[in-house]
Amino acid sequence: MRVLVAGATGVIGRQLCPALVAAGHDVVGLARSAPGADAGLAGVRIVVGDALDRSSIQRAVDEAAPDAVVNMLTAIPPEIDPKRLAEQFTLTNRLRTEGTRNLIAAAGGVERMIAQGLAYAYDPHGDGPANEDAPLWRKPPKPFVPVLAALRELEQSTRDAGGLVLRLGHVYGPGTIYAPDGSLLRQVRAGKMPLVSGGAATFSFSHTVDIASAVVAALDSDEAGVLNVVDDEPARMSEWLPFLARLIGAPQPKTAPAFLARLAVGSWGVAFMSQLRGADNTRAKNALDWKPRYASWRAGFATELGGLAAADAS
Known part of the structure; x- marks a missing residue:
């Protein structure tokens, strides 16, 4: 099958394209x-096009002549300021x-269309991990x-x-904020990632290799x-953040009340x-006969970050 990957040079695309070739x-x-040449896209033909320019994307899709399209289009900055979330996500939005409308219109009639969404946009008022029938956030932070x-x-x-x-x-994985050189790890090392309201948020993680295999x-x-x-293992922030800090030899995270954290990170940062x-x-x-290689974030973090504490100490 000829597969067009929109966003091939992004964090996920660089894992996905080699997996598709394989x-x-x-x-x-x-x-x-x-x-x-260092993009890690050996065996991948590149077509150039701007998803926000309908004629440009039409030319690129016509040149690619795909049977399937995988939409991984984003422009998420490497470091997110939660107080400027709306501004920083303008292009991604x-x-x-x-971009999605243009891509679908240009690729009309393809056999398969797959796109990237978010599994942490569910309404927080529910019991246990959300399945796909759960509503998305009804009244999200502004x-x-x-x-x-x-x-x-x-x-x-x-x-x-x-x-x-x-x-x-x-x-998480190479090139993400959770990578050894990622912005989140810099914050954890600097003691700037506190547990707000006891770290009550529950995270479900996706490693880039597992996204590719899916x-x-x-x-x-x-x-x-x-x-x-x-x-397979949703975890409260109060569980995974101290684990990550120990893994990289960083100070254990401090606690912060919501009212104080709001001054630093705003309403979205507190909710997050x-x-x-x-x-x-x-x-x-x-449905996909799929299972993640990293069934737990514990194994994934250990694989990606396990040698950092020793390296920093040497």
């Missing part, structure tokens, strides 16, 4: 500019709305409103095209709608650290 697919990557609106539109556009949205958890599995499936692509709800991956595992 699975025997003819892979074409869509990028705004030609990547360098446009890619999820205008900075998250445009982000959620863009996600809703992306999902609706993809579903109207008969496609599948993979709702991803907190993405996409590969989804291409062999006719499943439509939405699926949570996350690991105290209200998020985890997600359940049962439906994805059954």
Whole structure:
């Protein structure tokens, strides 16, 4: 199958494209500019196009002539300021709305359409990890409103095209904020990642290699709608953050009341650290005959970060 990956040079795309090549697919990557030789995209043909320019994306899709399209379009900055979330996500929101519409219109009639969503946008008022039938956040913090609106539109556009949205958890692995040189680890080392309201937020993680394997599995499936692509172990921030700090030899996180944290990180930052709800991956595992390599964030963190404390001490 010839697969066009929109966002081929992104964090997920760099894991996904080699996985698709290894699975025997003819892979074409869509990028705004030609990547360098160090992009890790051997065996991938690149077409250049701007998803926000309808004529540009039409030319790129026509050149690629794909059987399937995987939409991983984002422009998320490497370091997020929660007080500026709406501003920092303006371009990503446009890619999820205008870009998705343009991509679907240009690729009309393809056999398969798969897109990236979020599994931590569920309404926090519910018991246990959310499955795909749970509602998305009904009354989100104000900075998250445009982000959620863009996600809703992306999902609706993809579903109207008969496609599948993979709702991803907190993405970790090479190139992410959880990588050794990532912004989150810098904050943890500096003691700037506190446990707000006891660290009550529940996180579901998704390693980039597991996202890639889920996409590969989804291409062999006719499943439509939405699926949570996350690991098997949702965890409260009060559990995973101290584990990560010990793993990298950083100070244990301090605690902070919500009212004080709000001054530093705003309403979205407080909600992110105290209200998020985890997600359940049962439906994805059954529908796609898929299981994550890193069933637990513990194993994934240990693989990615386990040698950092010793290296820093040497």
